[in-house]
Amino acid sequence: MPASRVLARAAIRALPRRALTPSVARAAAVPRASASASVSATQLGTSVRHGSTLPPRHSEFTKPTAEHIKDLRAILSAPTSLLSTLDGTATEDELASFNDDWMNKYHGKGPIVVKPRTTEEVSKVMKYCYEKGLAIVPQGGNTGLVGGSNPVHDEIILNLTNLNQIRSFDPVSGVLVADAGVILEAADHHLAEKGFIFPLDLGAKGSCHIGGNVATNAGGLRLLRYGSLHGSVLGLEVVLPDGTIWEGLSKLRKDNTGFDIKQLFIGSEGTIGIITAISILCPRRPSAMNVAVFSLPSYEAVQKVYAEAKGQLGEILSAFEFFDRQSYALVKKHQEENGGERKVFETEGDFYCLIETGGSNAEHDEAKLSALLEHLMENEMVLDGVLAQDSTQFQSLWQLRELVPESAGKAGSVYKYDVSVPVGKMYSLVEKMRTKLREGGVLEEDGRPEGPIRAVAGYGHMGDGNLHINIVANKYTDDVEKIIEPYIYEIVAENEGSISAEHGLGVMKAPYIGYSKNETSIEMMKKIKHLFDPKGLLNPYKYIV
Ligand SMILES: O=C(O)CC[C@@H](O)C(=O)O
Numbered sequence: 001m002p003a004s005r006v007l008a009r010a011a012i013r014a015l016p017r018r019a020l021t022p023s024v025a026r027a028a029a030v031p032r033a034s035a036s037a038s039v040s041a042t043q044l045g046t047s048v049r050h051g052s053t054l055p056p057r058h059s060e061f062t063k064p065t066a067e068h069i070k071d072l073r074a075i076l077s078a079p080t081s082l083l084s085t086l087d088g089t090a091t092e093d094e095l096a097s098f099n100d101d102w103m104n105k106y107h108g109k110g111p112i113v114v115k116p117r118t119t120e121e122v123s124k125v126m127k128y129c130y131e132k133g134l135a136i137v138p139q140g141g142n143t144g145l146v147g148g149s150n151p152v153h154d155e156i157i158l159n160l161t162n163l164n165q166i167r168s169f170d171p172v173s174g175v176l177v178a179d180a181g182v183i184l185e186a187a188d189h190h191l192a193e194k195g196f197i198f199p200l201d202l203g204a205k206g207s208c209h210i211g212g213n214v215a216t217n218a219g220g221l222r223l224l225r226y227g228s229l230h231g232s233v234l235g236l237e238v239v240l241p242d243g244t245i246w247e248g249l250s251k252l253r254k255d256n257t258g259f260d261i262k263q264l265f266i267g268s269e270g271t272i273g274i275i276t277a278i279s280i281l282c283p284r285r286p287s288a289m290n291v292a293v294f295s296l297p298s299y300e301a302v303q304k305v306y307a308e309a310k311g312q313l314g315e316i317l318s319a320f321e322f323f324d325r326q327s328y329a330l331v332k333k334h335q336e337e338n339g340g341e342r343k344v345f346e347t348e349g350d351f352y353c354l355i356e357t358g359g360s361n362a363e364h365d366e367a368k369l370s371a372l373l374e375h376l377m378e379n380e381m382v383l384d385g386v387l388a389q390d391s392t393q394f395q396s397l398w399q400l401r402e403l404v405p406e407s408a409g410k411a412g413s414v415y416k417y418d419v420s421v422p423v424g425k426m427y428s429l430v431e432k433m434r435t436k437l438r439e440g441g442v443l444e445e446d447g448r449p450e451g452p453i454r455a456v457a458g459y460g461h462m463g464d465g466n467l468h469i470n471i472v473a474n475k476y477t478d479d480v481e482k483i484i485e486p487y488i489y490e491i492v493a494e495n496e497g498s499i500s501a502e503h504g505l506g507v508m509k510a511p512y513i514g515y516s517k518n519e520t521s522i523e524m525m526k527k528i529k530h531l532f533d534p535k536g537l538l539n540p541y542k543y544i545v
């Protein structure tokens with residue numbers, strides 16, 4: 001019998017209880033943990049954006065002054081709802097967490113932060129800014145990856161943190177209505193008590209806002225199961241640039257009367273209106289959940305396992321994620337530095353995949369999953385595998401995947417790319433990127449801490465054809481960025497893919513939209529932007545420029 005057969009037969013096993021320690025708490029996967037510790041731009045003396053494409057300040061925008069602060073204070077009900085360096089109510093350092101992104105890559109210089117407490121206050125602030133010609137950047141949890149929620153220059157930061165109430169939940173229809181500033185995890189906890197689940201889950205759930213999720217059309221870890229927010233969001237309340245409140249909080253699943261206006265705001269990244277509340281259809285929470293993680297020899301093997309999992313698990317398959325050896329190495333290192341993850345796999349591989357099931361009948365689900373595991377073993381499709389035995393292990397196994405972004409962030413400054421191409425071609429992009437970096441003389445070998453590039457990790461949402469490439473550098477430099485961009489967008493376009501599968505365009509990808517959208521599409525988008533925001537004051541320099 002070949003050795004691999006012995007390995008495979010012995011491989012998939014139940015993890016002994018507590019074999020995996022939750023060494024880095026699930027909450028630590030939330031990028032904001034790093035953000036709070038980050039050093040401000042002023043301290044670092046870094047530039048606002050690396051690369052040469054940072055747009056100059058629009059001269060027609062009014063510069064914020066102390067006079068504006070006086071007027072805005074009169075609009076806001078609480079004195080603490082406005083912070084500014086211009087009137088001494090905040091220092092630059094205190095505004096850093098609003099001006100800087102969590103990766104410490106984008107650094108704005110907004111001197112004013114407003115945190116309205118009601119939709120009416122948002123409306124009054126918007127109306128005032130519109131009349132005065134003041135530019136605004138809407139901000140939720142500030143957990144994005146493309147510099148979409150930070151000012152580029154001196155835009156007023158309108159932060160939604162204080163709009164944080166659940167408005168209603170109907171257990172018959174499953175419709176939740178909630179303010180935009182409710183934290184995703186808080187919304188999900190609220191639903192869990194009632195036996196329901198928020199139809200979106202992502203690593204930043206402890207900090208990101210549901211309004212920001214909708215504004216950016218966040219995808220996350222369970223899109224495979226629950227679909228995109230374009231399908232589950234039923235209605236929105238939005239404040240338009242001139243202060244008009246659009247009351248579109250429909251709770252209807254079916255409504256074929258005219259244009260579906262809400263769809264324009266989903267994924268508009270705060271460029272045509274500020275979402276202040278959402279109404280969303282929430283499914284029943286699965287009562288039985290299982291997770292298994294496998295090591296595999298090749299990307300081809302991952303694809304085969306994916307096809308098999310879809311076929312055999314059918315409706316109970318709720319997530320299928322993959323990550324490569326380099327991603328796993330980053331996570332292991334991060335966990336070791338935080339008190340140690342123990343050995344998970346007897347045989348490690350070049351690739352890993354995580355399969356999650358969620359259903360309503362534990363016995364039925366287990367039978368299906370066992371049959372799949374058996375099949376994978378018999379056919380030597382995996383090198384090794386582990387199956388969670390309890391909820392602690394469930395979390396720990398998920399961390400092997402969820403901690404990749406945070407672990408990359410701990411290893412250096414990360415260039416992040418988020419693309420979609422046909423599943424079969426996905427990993428070739430990572431390989432091409434490595435070759436390009438080698439040719440550029442900045443990558444010698446993955447995992448070398450002293451080189452300009454320390455690692456190139458590929459991972460993502462296999463079920464959605466969504467690949468994340470994280471290029472870990474010793475620092476952000478224009479030289480490295482020029483090797484990566486626009487090359488990465490070119491190879492995506494060659495494969496008719498999207499240069500932004502789920503993270504949006506923000507300031508990072510705004511100049512590159514043409515790699516994914518044709519001229520007619522871009523023209524239509526510009527017309528829509530102009531229709532809602534003729535003065536171009538809302539989230540300028542981003543998205544469509
Ligand atoms: O940080 C990244 O590049 C990806 C973040 C997120 O979309 C994920 O899938 O973990």
Ligand SMILES: [Zn+2]
Binds near residue numbers: 220460461468502
């Ligand atoms: Zn993702």
